[in-house]
Amino acid sequence: MTVSHSIQETADAANYPAIRLAAVDLDCVRGDRTVFAGLCFVLERGQLMAAVGPNGSGKSSLLRLIAGLLRPAGGSIGLSVEDPDSDPGTDTDGGLVHYLGHLDGLKRQMSVAENLRFWRQLYGGERPVSLDHVCMIAGVGHLADVPVAILSAGQRRRVGLARLLISPRPLWLLDEPLSALDADGTELLGQLMARHLAAGGAIVAATHQDLPIAPDRTIRIEGGRGMLVAAEGASQ
């Protein structure tokens, strides 16, 4: 297939530094309510972690904590580059993360290509990725000149996936990545995730559905407690 072949190319182009994400006794407080407390985990390159739990259990908050968009109420969360020979001057707080939230970050008035071009300029990278290529992989190639306002939720989600590919960043934070995606899109997401992990990236996905590929570890957040489930697979 041309598409999976192209995915291969993008992933090979990425050469991720070895990263290590570690949370120690992480507490999350929103408003006056303790969402979860005492969360501990370690995630290294090539690993996929699923965060599962009922609605409102704090899966999205966990992702925002990892991204640095929220401050932990207690404990610590740290993302570090382990590779000693990767240039130490590179930013370690903002430049390592791709975040796919439940909001897509797309301007309704602008076309798909304009939106992606904007994010490519901001997310930079030394080797700019071809937008046509990225759109084609994500299955929105024919929509490049269409304003985002008239896209369906699933199509916007695919544009969000395309955004993950515009610059190589080692840690992907995916918030309900399967929502609004069709079977085809789910398969595409699985391929992208697999390639990303194979290239040495890491993924944290908050989800209540089964991910297209089996997670290396699953963290179950329930009733204010976070438990690391050792087994692979979210079903437990």
Place this chain on the structure above:
Amino acid sequence: MTGFAAIIAQTIRLSLAGGGALVGLVFFLALVAIIPFGVGPDLNLLARIGPAILWIGVLLASLLGLDRLFGADNEDGSLDLLILSGEPLILIVLGRALGHWVATGLPLIIAAPVLGLMLNLQPIALLAVMATLLAGTPAVSLIGAVGAALTVGLARGGMLIAVLVLPLVIPVLIFGVSATQGAVSDPEPFRAPFLLLCALTCAALVAGPVAGAAALKAALD
């Protein structure tokens, strides 16, 4: 640097596409057009208060698009992605403020002398109004960006922005109008208030993005 340029370009693009810039211009026109009906057809009086009316009109019209400056980013999730991009938050705020000035401030400056004719302003006064607006309106956009950043999470921030920003731009208004008066009538100086106006813009250029970035960071939690 490409990221900074991209933010400016996108802000301009969105203001023009969203009609915010045009609304400001029409508002400015409407405001200046009703003044003669209010104060009567006394041409000397209009010529005397004309610069002040133009300045106040520009100030109020500049406030119109501010609530969308970061409000739209917050609603569609762009704000999170901007912060995670690694681009310094200060440059993001500065880019949005400069984009707002180009899309909203510049058209008002260009329109000001045309509307000044309706207020019986002399050519020298028209020129002075344009010069002072050119020097002073960047400060308005920069201070406005701080107000926009402070109210980013609020549902009806637009009104609050006006209440927050207007007191802070009073110095800009004072020196802008007094420099214009100085250019028109002889005993009053033009140079001193004009240079103070430039100084205000320079100070806003430094302090505005820092304050705006701090406000955005505070709004995240």
